[in-house]
Amino acid sequence: MRAEDFRRIKEFVAEQFGLVLDEGRESFLAQKLVPRLTELRLTSFADYYAYLKYSPHSDEEQQQFISLLTNNETYFFREDAQLDVLAREILPALKEKKLKEGKRTLRIVSAGCSSGEEVYTLAMILLESGHFLWDWDIAITGVDIDARIIARADLGIYSGRAFQTTPPHFIERYFNKAAEGLQVKDSLRKITSFARGNLLQLGNMLPAESADIIFCRNVLIYFSEETTRQMVASFAKILKPEGLLFLGHSESLARISTQYVPTRFPGAIIYRKRD
Numbered sequence: 559m560r561a562e563d564f565r566r567i568k569e570f571v572a573e574q575f576g577l578v579l580d581e582g583r584e585s586f587l588a589q590k591l592v593p594r595l596t597e598l599r600l601t602s603f604a605d606y607y608a609y610l611k612y613s614p615h616s617d618e619e620q621q622q623f624i625s626l627l628t629n630n631e632t633y634f635f636r637e638d639a640q641l642d643v644l645a646r647e648i649l650p651a652l653k654e655k656k657l658k659e660g661k662r663t664l665r666i667v668s669a670g671c672s673s674g675e676e677v678y679t680l681a682m683i684l685l686e687s688g689h690f691l692w693d694w695d696i697a698i699t700g701v702d703i704d705a706r707i708i709a710r711a712d713l714g715i716y717s718g719r720a721f722q723t724t725p726p727h728f729i730e731r732y733f734n735k736a737a738e739g740l741q742v743k744d745s746l747r748k749i750t751s752f753a754r755g756n757l758l759q760l761g762n763m764l765p766a767e768s769a770d771i772i773f774c775r776n777v778l779i780y781f782s783e784e785t786t787r788q789m790v791a792s793f794a795k796i797l798k799p800e801g802l803l804f805l806g807h808s809e810s811l812a813r814i815s816t817q818y819v820p821t822r823f824p825g826a827i828i829y830r831k832r833d
Contacts, residue, residue, distance in 0.1 A: 559588040563603040570611060574620070575703065575756065577627060578782045590626045594619075621705050632672045634679050634716075634724040637775060639825035640804055644771075645683050647823055648802065652770060653689045663695040667769045667796065669757050670777035671700030674711025674750075675720055680773070681746045682732050700752045701760060711752045714742035758785065761792035769796045776806035783814065790815045794831055803829040 564587060568579040579587065591606060598619075600606050610619055635641060656662065664684075668677045677700040690696050702708050717739030721729060733740040755763045757777070772793050778786050793803055794817045803818060805811070811818055811829055818829035 559584045559603050563607060566607050567603070567610070570607065571623075571627070572782065572785075575624065575758075577624075577780055578785075579627075594622065594626070625704050625706055632675045633720050633722050634675045634728075636676065636679075636723070637807055638723065640775075640807070640828070641679065641683060643823040643826045643828065644680075644804075645687055648771070648828070649684070649687050649689050662693055664690055664697070665769045666698045666771045666773070667760075667764065668698065668700040669760060669772055669774040669793070671702050671708075671711060671752065672704075673707050673716075673720075674700055674714065674752065675716070676700070676773060676775070677711065677750050677752070678714070678732075678742050678746050681750050682728055684749070685732075685745065686728075696749045698750045699764075700750070701755045701757065701763070702752075703754065703756050705754045708752050708754050714747070715739050716741075757789055758792065760789075761795040764796050766795055767798045767801075769801055770798055771802045771804065772797060773804045775804060776809070778805065778809045786814055791817065794818070797831045799831065799833045801831045803831070805829065 561584070564579075564584045567587065571577050571579055588603070591603065595601070595603070595606055598606070598609060600609060610616060610623060613619060652664070656664070666680055668680065671677050677698055680698050684690055684696060684698070700708075700711055702711070715736050715738050716733075721740075729740065732743050732746055734743055735741075753763070757774075774789075774793065778789070781789065790803070790811060794815075797803065805827075807826070810827075811820070817832055819832055821828050821830050
């Protein structure tokens with residue numbers, strides 16, 4: 559891959575999706591794209607760039623391209639310290655606050671949800687907590703830019719490493735056997751949904767101040783600092799006053815945004831939207 563080809567594709571990806579392709583990764587990108595060039599019968603990376611940007615099938619190809627670039631490896635109950643904070647600290651306090659306000663709705667968004675394990679994990683935690691049963695209106699929405707991975711999430715069939723940290727009683731209670739693995743039960747489906755969307759436009763996808771909690775874990779590492787600023791600003795539009803933002807354990811909003819206050823819990827830092 560020529561340096562000029564890499565530069566043009568790199569700039570297009572940053573402009574279109576906010577994703578960062580680090581310098582010196584020409585070989586990585588070329589290895590990812592060679593099968594696409596073969597399938598499309600293109601003879602150069604310059605031809606692929608033109609196809610990606612100007613072809614009548616550019617939207618479809620951009621989806622293929624994003625699938626190649628992003629790492630969709632995830633599993634149930636990932637980074638359990640944060641999930642423990644959610645179950646033990648956040649949910650009881652949130653229920654008490656809502657009941658004082660006379661409200662019985664709960665909205666959670668998983669931004670960059672990949673194949674859905676995080677969404678269904680949150681659903682299991684909510685149901686197990688026992689705090690939001692009966693007449694509560696609960697909705698957990700997963701959003702990801704990759705249409706194919708969203709389809710997998712919606713199907714809800716998992717196997718192997720997806721369950722590497724899942725307690726056995728959760729598997730027994732919330733999954734049915736399927737031909738290709740285990741499929742989530744209707745009890746989880748009733749409170750979950752998935753949508754394809756660019757996280758840069760999330761503020762236009764969902765109603766203002768509609769979300770109590772946003773999970774966006776291990777996603778910001780793929781974006782430039784400027785794109786991250788735009789993204790967390792759009793999250794602030796969606797979050798209710800004093801709504802909570804969960805990031806990956808290695809991610810931080812230091813020098814990124816002043817719209818959130820970091821709140822320390824044992825083993826986790828959660829960001830609260832400034833009132």
